[in-house]
Amino acid sequence: MIRLGVPSKGRLMEQCFDWFAARGVTLSRAGSDREYAGRVDGADNVALVLLSAGEIPRELMAGRIHLGVTGTDLIREKLAGWRSHVEELAPMGFGHADLILAVPACWSDCETLDDFATIARDFRAEHGFRLRIATKYHRLVRAWLSAEEVADYQLVDSQGATEGTVANLTAEAIADITSSGETLRANHLKIIGEEPILRSQATLLRSRAAGDEAEVRDFAARLGL
Ligand SMILES: Nc1ncnc2c1ncn2[C@@H]1O[C@H](COP(=O)(O)OP(=O)(O)OP(=O)(O)O)[C@@H](O)[C@H]1O
């Protein structure tokens, strides 16, 4: 049996169900909206596992699911050396979001990453501690800032409502996902730099640890991949 893990709620779940339906496989919840059991119609050898989007990378890595749908941001953040654990079978065309670095909109001398590096250096000299960036994307933000040679900062963990940390005085900057930009605007923040840290979208992934590769590839072929 192929175990297929998909997000258990919200926009990602609904768009994921639509994506499979368009390819002849109907996914649904087995019972009520609150029950996390799933049904698959149109493929006899596939079992549906409803999971938190954030847990799907770990389940793929452990081989407890053969296939999984989650954002590329979560795969790259949660799995060190992600390519050795999973294979990207298809970008799915929804769940688009950019991981970005943002600072208070009123920082008029901060538009580029070079500006940010200068401000971070001055901040440390002036305050005696490093400028704080609130994020849940520790691995991706560290790697990006290190490649850009920005060193005078510290990461502050924030697992939600990250854009609020600046007003709450627990951080000077944030790194988080944005799509419409409304949350940033509402919290008086602006994006630094031309390019995001990462462009993410929902992706169908194959676990390298789960085995049954021929069976999984047959199913992928039936989906037109
Ligand atoms: N505003 C958004 N627009 C589009 N995609 C988004 C948006 N916010 C988050 N996402 C994407 O949705 C996926 C799941 O996000 P998140 O980690 O916030 O999970 P969640 O919905 O809080 O669920 P859970 O807490 O169960 O893991 C991520 O890949 C993320 O990139």
Ligand SMILES: O=P(O)(O)OC[C@H]1O[C@H](OP(=O)(O)OP(=O)(O)O)[C@H](O)[C@@H]1O
């Ligand atoms: O650019 P926008 O369209 O405004 O979307 C961005 C927001 O969406 C996500 O939050 P979510 O609603 O998943 O809640 P969270 O705070 O738990 O991450 C993300 O963390 C941003 O806060």
